[in-house]
Structures are given as structure tokens and as C-alpha cells.
Amino acid sequence: MKVLIIGGGGREHAMAWALHKSSRVTEIVAAPGNAGMAQVARCVPVAQTDLEAMVALCVAEAPGLVIVGPEVPLALGLVDELAARKIRAFGPTKAAAQLESSKAFAKDFMERHEIPTARYRVCTSMEHVRMGLAFFENPSSPIVVKADGLAAGKGVVMAANHAEALAAAEEIFSGSLLGTTQQTLVLEEFLEGEEVSFFALCDGKHAIPLAAAQDHKRVGEGDTGPNTGGMGAYSTDTLITPEMRTWMTKEVAQKVVHGMREEGVPFQGILFCGMMMTARGPMVLEFNTRWGDPETQAIMMRLESDALDLFEAAVDGKAEGLRLAWKPGASVCVIAASGGYPGSYATALPISGLDEDLPTGTEIFHSGTAFEGKQVVTAGGRVLGVTATADNLRRALGKAYEGIAGISFEKMQFRRDIGHRALGREGN
Missing domain, CATH: 3.40.50.20 (Rossmann fold)
Incomplete structure (x- = not known):
């Protein structure tokens, strides 16, 4: 085929x-x-x-x-x-992709179908924003301000208080934040906890859980600096318990599939549930209607079944009977990014080391690369994703960092602490 x-x-x-x-x-x-x-x-x-x-x-x-x-x-x-x-x-x-392309649609959908998520208000003017902020009562509490539409990861502002939220809303409506004006935004309570990326394969009727992963969005080590598209991700058997996997499938993914079908918009494809594990229980931060990046790199390295079976099951309405095999242990993806990313950065920089031997179970997935003649050069903010599998996270990380050590391009940056939460918690 x-x-x-x-x-x-x-x-x-x-x-x-x-x-x-x-x-x-x-x-x-x-x-x-x-x-x-x-x-x-x-x-x-x-x-x-x-x-x-x-x-x-x-x-x-x-x-x-x-x-x-x-x-x-x-x-x-x-x-x-x-x-x-x-x-x-x-x-x-x-229509089904609105779960990602419109944050207001997604929040209202979750409320209609009793899917756990943060308290929120949808606003279409600065007057609505002021009224919406009053809903959250404490003016000193942090508020998340989200542009309604797709914004390439730049449409979410973590405001420390209501005054900052007002300023962020003005920037979103005026277009100064994103370069284009937005007609709608969402105000959302700030949730504390650990994020998990939960993926389900959906065929319009059924939601089948896949491997979970955890992304590292901040550009700097220790989760500091501005948000990015993702500086690395890992997937392990122990990221969520079997009980939590069952709960997320039933209370989130399957509710989405049932709800969309009830509303006349069947959902087929990948449902990416960005979850926050809070003291009040797991809550949905957002939905994406496609695979994540860099989570996919880590997850595909663990998939032992024929990948075509996975994709065809969703398209042909046969997800319920799908049985997938996964490599036990862990996988990790470490992103090599351009200097200056997520701000401005140079491109067309020659990349060396791509032909070097890699540790067994290690692959280099290209993100922002191109050819100049026969030379591979940089062509984006996130350039490469060095990805490895092993029987535990520490060994997988060792392979990935060994692989990235042999690669270089001018001003290359990468985080050296991918997987730090899991290492500290599990002592891998």
C-alpha cells in the first residue's frame, strides 16, 4: 500500500x-x-x-x-x-477538529458531557473579560488566558493575577501577542500538578488507550524560561497506573467519542488529552486532535505492532478489536533546537554528526531540517529529536544523550534534564 x-x-x-x-x-x-x-x-x-x-x-x-x-x-x-x-x-x-482548533468549543463540550476540567469563562470582548475575572473572585490568584484559535503554541498566557490577565487579553484581542487578532478567548483557573499526555485511538465509536508520555515544554532546564513546542518527552510503563489508564479512557476519551457522536460529529483519529494531575483529581487542560510532538517520537519507538494496523483501525472503524504490542521499559526523545528558539533564530546552518554510529535502540528523527545540495542544514526552531529505548528510563536517557553528543550545529541547544521528575520519583 x-x-x-x-x-x-x-x-x-x-x-x-x-x-x-x-x-x-x-x-x-x-x-x-x-x-x-x-x-x-x-x-x-x-x-x-x-x-x-x-x-x-x-x-x-x-x-x-x-x-x-x-x-x-x-x-x-x-x-x-x-x-x-x-x-x-x-x-x-x-468539525471534529474543533476540539483543538477552538478552545471555547472544547471547554463548552467538556461541560456538556461532564468531563473534568478547570473552571472557565469564554469572552468575546474586554467587557466580558472583566466580568469573567469577577467569577474567579480573588484578584491576586493566577489566571490562564487562552486565545480561542490555533496559535502554534503561543496563544496561552499564565497571568500571575487579574491585572496581568487583563493585559494579556488586550494583547490577544488587538493582535499584538499573536500577530493576528482573535475574536474569542478563554479565561481559566490555574491548575497545579504534574502534566501527562494521554493518547487514545478513536474510530468514531470506541476509544482505545495507547502509551502515555510526558512532555517538557519549557526551554530551560528545571522547567524554566518560555514555553516551546516541546524540548523532549519520555514514555514509561509506570507513568500512569493501569487503574488511571482505565479511568482516563472511560471518563475522558470515551466520553469525548460518545459526546461527539451524539452531537453528530463522529471523531476518528488520535485524541491527545493533555491532563493535569491535581489534588482534586485528573483534569483536562486541553485536547489536541492529532499526535503530539515530541511525544510521538517516544511512543513510536515503543510500538512493536505493525503501525499500519493502528492507523487503519481508526479509519475502518475497527479500533475496538485492535491489540497492540509495546516494548516494555522506557523511551525518551531529546530535542536539539536552534539557538534563540523559541524566539528568533538562524537557519541554513550545517549539521554534522548525523552519520555517526548510534547506540543500539537509538534513532534520530528530523524536525526542522532541509538539504543544501547534499548537506543537511537547519530549517526550524526544533531541529532534531534523538530518541532511544531501554529497559528503564535512566538507560534510555543515557543512550539519547550519547547520541546527541555526537551531533553539532552552530548555537545548538538542548535540555540535559529530560525525565527529571520520573528519575527523582522512581530512582531509576
């Missing part, structure tokens, strides 16, 4: 790597792909924001399956356009 992957980041490279191992996959096409994906796929330069061009490519290639990686093509309705042309596609429709 020919498989076409939309996207060009580390998440898509990890999916392509996993699918390349399938005996049933005859060819992989990536649009636009990257320098690393070119090792296992034929890359076609199509912009992820150009719906017409993506549709035209899928029609021309006539693949047996299209896998949509990033959130933007989903929000544009690529899956809808492909369905109208009878092209099988993995991912939710535009």
Missing part, C-alpha cells in the same frame, strides 16, 4: 519510520517532508497551509491511505475534502 503523510516535522518522521517497517507498506510519500524523512519517503514540497495543493497531490498520488500529521490541515478541512473524493484519510473532520 502507498501511504501519503502530510507534514514535515519530527512527529511525521517518526510515523514514516514506523510505517517503513511494515511489510504491507510499499511506498511512503511525504508532503513536504524533511531531510530525514527523505531516507524513507519520497518528499514533495507542498505547503501545509495550501488546502487546494494538498488535495491535488492526494488525488494525483492516489494513495491507499493519507495520514494528516499537523493541526492546521485538519482545521482547514483536508480530511473532509479527501472523504468527498473517496480517499481514505486518518484524522478528524474539520
Whole structure:
């Protein structure tokens, strides 16, 4: 089967790597792909924001399956356009993708279907913001201010108090924060606890739990500095208990699938539940309607089953009977990022060390890379994800850091404390 992957980041490279191992996959096409994906796929330069061009490519290639990686093509309705042309596609429709593309929709949906989440208010003007802040009573309490639409990870502000929340709301409405104006935002109570990324495979009727992971969003060690798209992630058998896995499946993922179906918008694809483990119990911070990045890199390294089985089960409505095998132990992904990221950074910097031998069970997934002639160069903020598996987290980390030590490009940065919470808690 020919498989076409939309996207060009580390998440898509990890999916392509996993699918390349399938005996049933005859060819992989990536649009636009990257320098690393070119090792296992034929890359076609199509912009992820150009719906017409993506549709035209899928029609021309006539693949047996299209896998949509990033959130933007989903929000544009690529899956809808492909369905109208009878092209099988993995991912939710535009209406179902509102769980990610509209934070207001997601919060109201969770309230309707009794899914645990933080208290909130949806606001469409500064007057609404002032009224909404009064709902939270204590003006000195922290408030989370979220732009309603997709914002590439830049639309969430942690305000220390109500005054800062007002200022953040003004920046969101005016466009000074994101570069584009937003008509709606969400005010949300600040939740304290540890975050967990919980993934479920959904086929419109059933939600099947997959491996969980934990992301490291802050750019600096010790979880300091501004938020990023993710500086590393790990997945272990002990990240959540079997009881918690069952609870999250029943009380969150399955409720989403049932609720969307009841509302006439069946959800198929990956449901990424960003959970906060609070003293009041687990609560949903947000939903993503696609795989996470860099969580996917860690999770795909643990998947022992045929990856094509996973994707087809969601598309064909057969998730309930799917039985997946996972490597025991742990996996970890450490991101090598451009200097200055998540702010401004240089590109087209030569990368060395990609041909060096890696420890067994270690892979390099490309995120922001390109070719200049035959030289691989940087082409984004997050450049590479060195990913490793082992029988425990400490050994997996050792492999990943050994691998990243052999790679270099000008001003390369990476965190040296990925997995620090789990190491401290479990003594791995």
C-alpha cells in the first residue's frame, strides 16, 4: 500500500519510520517532508497551509491511505475534502477538529458531557473579560488566558493575577501577542500538578488507550524560561497506573467519542488529552486532535505492532478489536533546537554528526531540517529529536544523550534534564 503523510516535522518522521517497517507498506510519500524523512519517503514540497495543493497531490498520488500529521490541515478541512473524493484519510473532520482548533468549543463540550476540567469563562470582548475575572473572585490568584484559535503554541498566557490577565487579553484581542487578532478567548483557573499526555485511538465509536508520555515544554532546564513546542518527552510503563489508564479512557476519551457522536460529529483519529494531575483529581487542560510532538517520537519507538494496523483501525472503524504490542521499559526523545528558539533564530546552518554510529535502540528523527545540495542544514526552531529505548528510563536517557553528543550545529541547544521528575520519583 502507498501511504501519503502530510507534514514535515519530527512527529511525521517518526510515523514514516514506523510505517517503513511494515511489510504491507510499499511506498511512503511525504508532503513536504524533511531531510530525514527523505531516507524513507519520497518528499514533495507542498505547503501545509495550501488546502487546494494538498488535495491535488492526494488525488494525483492516489494513495491507499493519507495520514494528516499537523493541526492546521485538519482545521482547514483536508480530511473532509479527501472523504468527498473517496480517499481514505486518518484524522478528524474539520468539525471534529474543533476540539483543538477552538478552545471555547472544547471547554463548552467538556461541560456538556461532564468531563473534568478547570473552571472557565469564554469572552468575546474586554467587557466580558472583566466580568469573567469577577467569577474567579480573588484578584491576586493566577489566571490562564487562552486565545480561542490555533496559535502554534503561543496563544496561552499564565497571568500571575487579574491585572496581568487583563493585559494579556488586550494583547490577544488587538493582535499584538499573536500577530493576528482573535475574536474569542478563554479565561481559566490555574491548575497545579504534574502534566501527562494521554493518547487514545478513536474510530468514531470506541476509544482505545495507547502509551502515555510526558512532555517538557519549557526551554530551560528545571522547567524554566518560555514555553516551546516541546524540548523532549519520555514514555514509561509506570507513568500512569493501569487503574488511571482505565479511568482516563472511560471518563475522558470515551466520553469525548460518545459526546461527539451524539452531537453528530463522529471523531476518528488520535485524541491527545493533555491532563493535569491535581489534588482534586485528573483534569483536562486541553485536547489536541492529532499526535503530539515530541511525544510521538517516544511512543513510536515503543510500538512493536505493525503501525499500519493502528492507523487503519481508526479509519475502518475497527479500533475496538485492535491489540497492540509495546516494548516494555522506557523511551525518551531529546530535542536539539536552534539557538534563540523559541524566539528568533538562524537557519541554513550545517549539521554534522548525523552519520555517526548510534547506540543500539537509538534513532534520530528530523524536525526542522532541509538539504543544501547534499548537506543537511537547519530549517526550524526544533531541529532534531534523538530518541532511544531501554529497559528503564535512566538507560534510555543515557543512550539519547550519547547520541546527541555526537551531533553539532552552530548555537545548538538542548535540555540535559529530560525525565527529571520520573528519575527523582522512581530512582531509576
